[in-house]
Structures are given as C-alpha cells and as structure tokens.
Amino acid sequence: MSMQGRIGRAGGTRVKRALGVQAALEWAFRVEKAQLELPLPKDVTEEGFGFGLEYVLMQRATLGCKVDGGQHKMGSYTHVDAEVIAATVAGMPDSLGGIRMAIRVAELARAGLTPDWMPSVVPRCVPVETRQNQHGVRAVTEVVGTERILSRGRWRTVEVLACPVTWRPHPEQIASARRGYHDWWLALDWVLDGLISGGMLRDIEVTDAMPKVQPWHSKQLRAIKP
Structure with missing residues (x-):
C-alpha cells in the first residue's frame, strides 16, 4: 500500500491503514504536506487563518460529511486524515509546550527526523x-x-x-538533549491519545506503538502503551 493511504475493500468492509503515531505524523506533514493551522492570538481576528480541532469537529457535525482541507496547497488535495492530524497537533496544550512544541513536532515530522538525543556520546575530560x-x-x-x-x-x-x-560535551548538554527528546515523546503520546479518543480518522488507524521512551538505555524494549 502506498504512502498516499489508498484503502482497499474486503467484502465491502473498509480496510484502514495502520500506522504508529510517528509514522502517521510523517505521513501527514511530509507526504500529504498538511499545514499546521495555529490559533490566532487573542487580539487578532482573520477569517480563514486556521482552526483547531474543535472547529473541524463542529464543521463535520454541521455538514454531516468529511471536510476536505488543503487551503494552503493552492488547489491540490490534502487527505482529510492528514488535516485532522495537523489540527490535533495544533491543539498542543501549554503544559506540553503549546505552540512551540506543536511547531517542533510538525517540523521534525516534515523532515522525517527524531530529536537528537546525542546517542553514543560520552563526556571526555x-x-x-x-x-x-x-x-x-x-x-x-x-x-x-x-x-x-x-x-x-x-x-x-x-x-x-x-x-x-x-x-x-558537558554532561548538562547531553541531559538537555535527552530532556528535549522526552518532551517530544510526551507530545507524541498526547497526540496519540487525541487521535484515538477523537475517532475522527477515516482511512488511517493510529496504533498504540510509540518510539522508545529512553532510547539511550540500550536494553529498553519498544514502548507500547497499555
């Protein structure tokens, strides 16, 4: 099955494509070119600037159908599931870094990268x-x-x-890099919960697979949410 998320049918039943949350983010931002629609500042109002997940939900309920996004792609189609994923990321709570973390998650996904936690680095005197x-x-x-x-x-x-x-490198540099990775992991965990509990994805099924919580511990197994 291609990265465009083509869905087959078996006996008339829609078959969803299963992706872990990191793979789903990379599909949305890197392949589908979804845009991160951040909320306007409180003192700014501009129609069409962008909307959060709540707006997407309300529009779907009002229209009774799936909303095709892609206003920033100049007529090209962005898969609606990619728009939902981007809207979820845009709603990142302040407790997890808010807009700054949302941008970081989107940029890393768009580049197909994982945060640099300085693997195999040992401080030298x-x-x-x-x-x-x-x-x-x-x-x-x-x-x-x-x-x-x-x-x-x-x-x-x-x-x-x-x-x-x-x-x-100074031990604090390594510790800082690994704190940054862990903050990113917590953000992905929040996005995963939002996508699963929201139940709004049409063709993508986000699994509970997560990147390693602390990959610098070589014996750690891949983290799976209970």
Whole structure:
C-alpha cells in the first residue's frame, strides 16, 4: 500500500491503514504536506487563518460529511486524515509546550527526523585550551601558585602550573538533549491519545506503538502503551 493511504475493500468492509503515531505524523506533514493551522492570538481576528480541532469537529457535525482541507496547497488535495492530524497537533496544550512544541513536532515530522538525543556520546575530560607548535599540540597551562624547592644546595622559587580541564560535551548538554527528546515523546503520546479518543480518522488507524521512551538505555524494549 502506498504512502498516499489508498484503502482497499474486503467484502465491502473498509480496510484502514495502520500506522504508529510517528509514522502517521510523517505521513501527514511530509507526504500529504498538511499545514499546521495555529490559533490566532487573542487580539487578532482573520477569517480563514486556521482552526483547531474543535472547529473541524463542529464543521463535520454541521455538514454531516468529511471536510476536505488543503487551503494552503493552492488547489491540490490534502487527505482529510492528514488535516485532522495537523489540527490535533495544533491543539498542543501549554503544559506540553503549546505552540512551540506543536511547531517542533510538525517540523521534525516534515523532515522525517527524531530529536537528537546525542546517542553514543560520552563526556571526555579535555584541556580548556590547546596550542600547536612544531612539537605538536600542547595543553595550555596557567600559574596557580609558587613553591620554594631546594635545588643543588640552593633554595629556588618555582611556579606551580596546572592545566585547566573541562568536560566535552558537558554532561548538562547531553541531559538537555535527552530532556528535549522526552518532551517530544510526551507530545507524541498526547497526540496519540487525541487521535484515538477523537475517532475522527477515516482511512488511517493510529496504533498504540510509540518510539522508545529512553532510547539511550540500550536494553529498553519498544514502548507500547497499555
């Protein structure tokens, strides 16, 4: 079956195409080119700017039919299920990042990407600064104090040198990347719940398959919602 979601019939029964939520998002935004219709600011009113999931529901109830979207595609057809998925993403609650997270989810889906959680990255202790000369690369040192030593029967004052070091990448960078991945995972989980509970998809069936919750744990199994 193609990515355009063509539906076959077996004995007169519609056969829906089963997709996990990440695959469904990529189909909607990458293949069907659905647009993320974000709500207008409270002090702005512009007819046709875009509507959330509630508006789609009301229009379907009023017309008694499926609504074909695609106003931004200049006449080309966007599958109605893709419009529903985009409308669901646009309703992302503030507790999960709101509009900012909705845009991130859509952009990643459109690019066919998963957030970079810095796989296989291990912090290394390295010099803060290095210099290169004819002898190679040397760590830059700095004076941290002085000491008096007895050398050849005479007391001498010598400088105590130390090499400042740091961690690269810093553990907080890795932690931040993985928090970002987890926030994205929570957003997908919310979209999945919305699509399943909404029951508005015509030709697509979103399964409960989810990306790994913490893929940096190599032994973790693929997460499936109960």
